Amino acid sequence: MTSPNDSTLHPASDDASTPSETPSLGSVEAARIAVSALIDGGVEYVVVSPGSRSAPMAYALAEASAAGKVELLVRIDERSAGFTALGLALSTGSPAAVLTTSGTAVGNLMPAVMEANHAAVPLVVLSADRPEELRGTGANQTTIQLDLFGEHVRFAADIEAGTSPLRAVETAISAATGAFSDLAPGPVQLNLAFRDPLVPAPGEKLPAATARPKFRIGTDPLTMDLPPAPGGLEERRTVVLAGHDAGPVAEAFARAHGLPLLAEPSSNARFGPNAVGPYRLLLEHFGPESSQPVERVVLFGRPTLSRPVASLLARAEVPSALYQPVPVAWYEPGRRTELPLESLAELADFAGRGPSSWLDAWLLAGSAAQHALDQVLAREAAATGPSVGALVWQQSHGQLVLGSSNGIRDVDLAGLPAAEPAATVYASRGLSGIDGTISTATGIALGGRQQTTLLLGDVTFLHDAGGLLLGSGEAQPPLRIVVLNDSGGAIFDLLEHGAVREAGTYGDAVERLFGTPHTVDLAALAAAYGVGHCSVSTTAALAEALVPPIEGRSIIEVRTDRHSLRALHARIKAAVSAAVTGVLAG
Numbered sequence: 001m002t003s004p005n006d007s008t009l010h011p012a013s014d015d016a017s018t019p020s021e022t023p024s025l026g027s028v029e030a031a032r033i034a035v036s037a038l039i040d041g042g043v044e045y046v047v048v049s050p051g052s053r054s055a056p057m058a059y060a061l062a063e064a065s066a067a068g069k070v071e072l073l074v075r076i077d078e079r080s081a082g083f084t085a086l087g088l089a090l091s092t093g094s095p096a097a098v099l100t101t102s103g104t105a106v107g108n109l110m111p112a113v114m115e116a117n118h119a120a121v122p123l124v125v126l127s128a129d130r131p132e133e134l135r136g137t138g139a140n141q142t143t144i145q146l147d148l149f150g151e152h153v154r155f156a157a158d159i160e161a162g163t164s165p166l167r168a169v170e171t172a173i174s175a176a177t178g179a180f181s182d183l184a185p186g187p188v189q190l191n192l193a194f195r196d197p198l199v200p201a202p203g204e205k206l207p208a209a210t211a212r213p214k215f216r217i218g219t220d221p222l223t224m225d226l227p228p229a230p231g232g233l234e235e236r237r238t239v240v241l242a243g244h245d246a247g248p249v250a251e252a253f254a255r256a257h258g259l260p261l262l263a264e265p266s267s268n269a270r271f272g273p274n275a276v277g278p279y280r281l282l283l284e285h286f287g288p289e290s291s292q293p294v295e296r297v298v299l300f301g302r303p304t305l306s307r308p309v310a311s312l313l314a315r316a317e318v319p320s321a322l323y324q325p326v327p328v329a330w331y332e333p334g335r336r337t338e339l340p341l342e343s344l345a346e347l348a349d350f351a352g353r354g355p356s357s358w359l360d361a362w363l364l365a366g367s368a369a370q371h372a373l374d375q376v377l378a379r380e381a382a383a384t385g386p387s388v389g390a391l392v393w394q395q396s397h398g399q400l401v402l403g404s405s406n407g408i409r410d411v412d413l414a415g416l417p418a419a420e421p422a423a424t425v426y427a428s429r430g431l432s433g434i435d436g437t438i439s440t441a442t443g444i445a446l447g448g449r450q451q452t453t454l455l456l457g458d459v460t461f462l463h464d465a466g467g468l469l470l471g472s473g474e475a476q477p478p479l480r481i482v483v484l485n486d487s488g489g490a491i492f493d494l495l496e497h498g499a500v501r502e503a504g505t506y507g508d509a510v511e512r513l514f515g516t517p518h519t520v521d522l523a524a525l526a527a528a529y530g531v532g533h534c535s536v537s538t539t540a541a542l543a544e545a546l547v548p549p550i551e552g553r554s555i556i557e558v559r560t561d562r563h564s565l566r567a568l569h570a571r572i573k574a575a576v577s578a579a580v581t582g583v584l585a586g
Contacts, residue, residue, distance in 0.1 A: 024162030027194040028201070031056035034126075034165040034192065035064050041173030042094045043124065045071045045447065047085040049078045051101020053141070054128035055198040058099065068210035073446070074474060075439075078105045080467045082112030083436025086123055087443020090426055091399065095122035095176045096443070102129050103141035106148060111435040116187040117152040119245075119430030120329040122176035123187040125149070131161035131195045146191045154186045161193040184329040221268065221421030222248045226256040226344070229353040233257075236352035238296040239286075239362075240274075241309060242267035244429040246301030248421075249323075251275065253298070253344065258354040260362035264305050265393065265402055265411045266427035274359065275417035276366035278373055280306040281576045285365060285584060292361055294318055298351045299338055302330045304429045305412050313338070321350045330430070365580045372579035373414060376572050377539075383558050384568055387539045388484055389455065390414035395546045396453040398478075401441040402427040403456025404434050405491045407484060411455070413572075423453070434460040438467030438481065445477035451550035452478060458485040462520060468529035468553075481531075481555045482542075485522060486562035488515040498566045515562075526555045535559060 025033075034057065038046070046061055048054075064070045073088075075081035081098050089096035100106050106127040116123040129135075130142045146158040155175035157168035168190060178185035226249075242250035242263035250269035254261035262279035263270035276282065286294050294312065297320035303309050313320055314337075322338035333340075341347050377387045389410030393400070400423040402408040408427050426444050428437065437460050445452035461483045470476065492498065492514035501510040511517060526533035532554040536542045545556050 025164060026201075027056040027161065027196075027198055028059055028204075030159075030161075030163070030165055030194070031060035031192070032063070034159075034169055034190070035060040035070070037166050037169035038097060038124070038173070039064060039069050041170065042177070043070065043097050043173075044092060044094050045073065045085070045088045046097040046099060046126075047073045047075055047081040047088070047443075048099045049075055049081045049101070049105060051105060051128065052198060053130065053194060054099055054101040054126075056194050057126060057128060057192065059200050061099070063206055065212075066206045066209050068212035071212060074471055076469070076471070077466050078108035079111060079436060080439040080464070080469070082109040082123070082125075083115075083439035083464070083467070084443040084446075086112050086116055086121055086436070087426075087440040087445075088447040089116070089121050089123055089443075090440070091444040091447035095124050095173060096447075097124035097126055099126040100128065101141070102127070102145065103143060106145050110149065110152075111433065113149050113152050113187045115428055115430040115433065115435070117430065118330050119428070120178075120184040120186050121430070122178075122185045124172060124176055125153070125187060125189040127189060127191045129158075129191050129193045131193045146189075149187070149189055152187065153189050154180075154183055156189040156191070158191045159193060161195045165190065165192060178326070182327060184327040186329055221424050223271075223420065224248045224252045226252040229257040229348060231353075233348065234352040235355045236295050237292060237358050238298055238351045238354060239294055240351075241297055241299045241303055241313075242269040243299065243301035243303035244427065249344075250300035253300070253323075253347070253351075257348065257351055258356065258359050259298070259351065260354070260359055260366075262309070263417070264301075264303065265408055265415060266425045266429060267301050268421065268425055269300065270415070270417050270425075271419065271421045272417070273419070274363075276362055277416050278369045278413055278576060279366065280308045280412070281369055281573060282362070282365050282580060283308040283312055285577075285580050286362075288315075288317070291584075292358065296320065296351060297338075298347060299323065302328075302429065304432055305409055319350075321347060323347050361584065364583050368579040368583045369576045370416060372575040373572055376568075376575050377414065380568070382537055383539050383542060383560050385410040385484055385486075385490065385560065385565060386414040386568070386572070388482070388542060388558050388560070390416065391539055391542055391546070392453060392455045392482055395543070396423045398423055398451040398550075399444055399448050399453070400425045401437070401444055401452060401454040403437045403454070403460040404428060404432045405457050405460060405489070406494075407455045407457055407460070409491075410484075424448075434463050436464050436467065437461075438464040441479060441481070442467060442477045445479040446475055450478065452480070453550070454479060454481045456481070456483060457490065458483055458487065458518075458520075458522070459489050459516060461485075461522070462518070465525060468526075468531055470529075476552045478550045479553050480546075480550045481553070482546075483522060483555060483557050484560060485557050486560045486565070487519070488517045488562060490562035490565050493562060493566045494569060502566075522555065522557050531555055533557065
């Protein structure tokens, strides 16, 4: 999470010739150089927010788009634009850019840049700026834009007006895509200063339109195989934890070594014969006082969802290792207790191979827990968070986006691992915020060019309701949005704040400050943005609503009651505990 060294921080500003030494480039000419370099660097999509100072880039991009070299999207809200570009970069695996004018427009990108930083996403910020002679003079819409994002970008360059941006763009693309050996991929900022005139020269016009080849990026769910663990490895009661972005290697490693796989939904490893569904409720049954305590932990990806997992990793008597073949952005070296290992051979020596009784115990406990959980949910007449999460997980194909807060945790609790993955799963776990979720999912759907389902809560939905706004003629994503609407923030009731609310010692403060109740009519909101809407209140009705193929955008609103959620989770925990205790004792 650092930038290239100071000698490369501002390459265009440090080394570019001054206008007095060489003829100054016109603004549109400089913009064309920047756009050409971006395309050469692998940028396929640019999200544009309108503005005057950024006009040279907009015209140059329009020319490239007409020539079939780049895809443009337009968003009037820069925050939405930033998250849309983030989603495009996630689903394509290529750097995606976002263009803004000067002033507060740039600041609106901060949440997307922060998420891209911690999630190692190649997001390219193109911020237009006033020339040097206007800075600090009180000129309209002018502020300090360079280094606005601080440590959240891998590279930042200030390109003076009239100079070539080529070197800066090339360095930025290298930094964004992880070409520097000591840096993970991540966001970069190119701050481009432009002088008047900001429009093409008289007589210039768009080139003849050329159709851009349409092809779908390979985003189908991935699987892989590894050779069986050598028989000479020591037998150990090791568990494989697959956190966010672990990838299918985690599943393959667990299977090859005969180890239980505890996989978060966005790990893209929650499948296969070794995967255990409601694992977070089982960890206490394999704790230090049990007959079969966990001896070691192997971690793939970043764990973000549950306190039982965090508690396991915090246990000093349980050695843990992290598979880290490349630099990562989500932690600083030396700040975690896991032993980082770069090769699977080293990881195999650390993990050992599991005794058959070890995997059998976990699979038996997992099956009993899943059955007990399903029975509790089946007795609920109305839809609940866990039942909705389980159903959406089961029926999603193509791409699945899981919102932060309860949505992804409901899937983590109740989503049954399949034999083979049916969807590629995305989630904003860099900083786990609810910001820009609809916009991110829109970018994922457009970039992946396949049906996409988004599961999120009502507060997350409302936080980015503006992400539903698409201008006339803008591409419509194949996106189905499932909104779990319990009229507020349910997750806090499952934390310590729920106990405070039940005690009544703070009156209605917990409900107001954490529950944030509302009465928004989601059907009316959907209609205002021209998005189809239907409302259901049972899992049976939801199952029916999920059957039709996804065409364009639609919203399924699932009405639920959050005030009964704490009690439901208590019943689930009690039922699972009784079932697992019974099978392990037998």
